Amino acid sequence: MKQKILVAGGTGYIGSHTTVELQNAGYDVIIIDNLSNSNIEVLDGIEHITGIRPKFIELDLKDKEATRKALASQPGIKGIILFAASKAVGESVQKPLLYYRNNITTLINLLELMPEFGIEGIVFSSSCTVYGQPDPENLPVTENAPIKPATSPYGNTKQINEEIIRDTIHAGAPFKSVILRYFNPIGAHPTAEIGELPNGVPQNLIPYLTQTAIGIRKELSVFGDDYNTPDGSCIRDYINIVDLAKAHVTAIDRLLGGKSAKDIEIFNLGTGCGVSVLELINTFEQATGVKVPHKIVARREGDIEQVWANPERANKVLGWKAQETLADTLASAWKWQLKLRERGIM
Ligand code: UFG
Numbered sequence: 001m002k003q004k005i006l007v008a009g010g011t012g013y014i015g016s017h018t019t020v021e022l023q024n025a026g027y028d029v030i031i032i033d034n035l036s037n038s039n040i041e042v043l044d045g046i047e048h049i050t051g052i053r054p055k056f057i058e059l060d061l062k063d064k065e066a067t068r069k070a071l072a073s074q075p076g077i078k079g080i081i082l083f084a085a086s087k088a089v090g091e092s093v094q095k096p097l098l099y100y101r102n103n104i105t106t107l108i109n110l111l112e113l114m115p116e117f118g119i120e121g122i123v124f125s126s127s128c129t130v131y132g133q134p135d136p137e138n139l140p141v142t143e144n145a146p147i148k149p150a151t152s153p154y155g156n157t158k159q160i161n162e163e164i165i166r167d168t169i170h171a172g173a174p175f176k177s178v179i180l181r182y183f184n185p186i187g188a189h190p191t192a193e194i195g196e197l198p199n200g201v202p203q204n205l206i207p208y209l210t211q212t213a214i215g216i217r218k219e220l221s222v223f224g225d226d227y228n229t230p231d232g233s234c235i236r237d238y239i240n241i242v243d244l245a246k247a248h249v250t251a252i253d254r255l256l257g258g259k260s261a262k263d264i265e266i267f268n269l270g271t272g273c274g275v276s277v278l279e280l281i282n283t284f285e286q287a288t289g290v291k292v293p294h295k296i297v298a299r300r301e302g303d304i305e306q307v308w309a310n311p312e313r314a315n316k317v318l319g320w321k322a323q324e325t326l327a328d329t330l331a332s333a334w335k336w337q338l339k340l341r342e343r344g345i346m
Contacts, residue, residue, distance in 0.1 A: 004030060005022055005077070006077050006119075007030070007080075008033075009033055011056075018083070019046050023054065031043075040056075064112070068113055077117060089154050115174050128237070142313070143313055165264065182269050183307070184236045190242070190332055213291070225278070226299070235307070237271055238329065239322055246320065247269050247314065268314060272310060284333075287330050287334075
């Protein structure tokens with residue numbers, strides 16, 4: 001029988017791609033989302049790709065009683081993947097309580113409810129933001145690199161949530177957890193049926209870049225070329241969204257298959273390659289043949305100079321490895337942008 005997985009935040013960017021990969025792998029997915037930062041039509045995209053429309057419950061996971069009712073209506077859920085969270089770094093600085101309430105209440109509610117419903121494992125979406133700027137000897141970063149004080153309430157919620165999960169499991173909770181620390185997820189499903197739908201003016205590099213390439217924005221600002229990096233622009237580890245989604249399937253397989261070595265395991269999800277902003281623009285232009293007007297501006301406050309992953313633990317233990325090239329990933333982001341135009345969305 002198909003195992004049931006709850007994807008909390010499943011209509012969002014990473015949640016929708018993960019739902020596709022879970023369904024492709026034979027899992028039965030139930031999505032809970034309050035649609036605060038996503039669109040119900042995402043379900044059509046998932047259905048077009050997989051032929052299966054996931055079950056969908058519209059609800060705010062901060063509401064514990066409503067969540068309890070939803071879980072009771074779907075008996076037999078074995079695992080949860082928790083994506084549902086607010087994620088804009090800048091907004092979190094302006095509205096810290098919104099971030100603490102959304103991101104922390106949701107996790108506490110789910111952890112409290114898991115034993116009631118016999119749910120065996122939870123995969124948690126964390127971020128490389130927990131490493132801050134790693135010291136040079138810690139690059140590429142492993143999971144053992146020191147956790148640095150968070151530079152935003154958003155980043156702090158990721159650290160606090162990791163601690164909440166750790167403390168709960170250490171106290172003997174009857175479930176296991178896999179914490180996944182994402183580097184920079186980018187791109188879209190190769191069918192362009194689903195992708196990233198930013199609200200308003202994008203804060204992240206790729207949506208800003210593709211919106212500039214298609215003419216919605218005049219030019220892309222490159223935040224600083226005076227960093228201590230080979231070309232002076234910041235370095236990140238850009239990970240393909242479908243590759244990232246597949247890692248969740250291996251994490252769930254591991255949790256539910258009784259393969260986890262410990263009750264809580266942490267994995268970096270990245271490619272292992274650092275790429276600068278200027279290199280990325282160049283790769284996009286070569287992959288698509290489309291020019292991206294850009295100019296160098298001042299550094300963005302709070303930016304990390306350089307961070308990229310050592311993904312060896314995920315490679316060895318999960319048996320997962322990023323496969324897509326950066327060029328193909330950027331081409332998928334462009335195809336998605338063209339699709340949004342075709343559909344009259346942007
Ligand atoms: N950048 C630009 N111009 C832009 C936008 C971004 O030059 O218009 C640069 C940034 O300075 C940075 C790189 O592109 O060097 C990537 O920036 P993003 O905003 O896309 O991503 P960040 O690395 O800043 O942040 C991301 C996620 C966070 C997460 C963080 C972890 O958005 O949720 O990675 O480091 F916490």
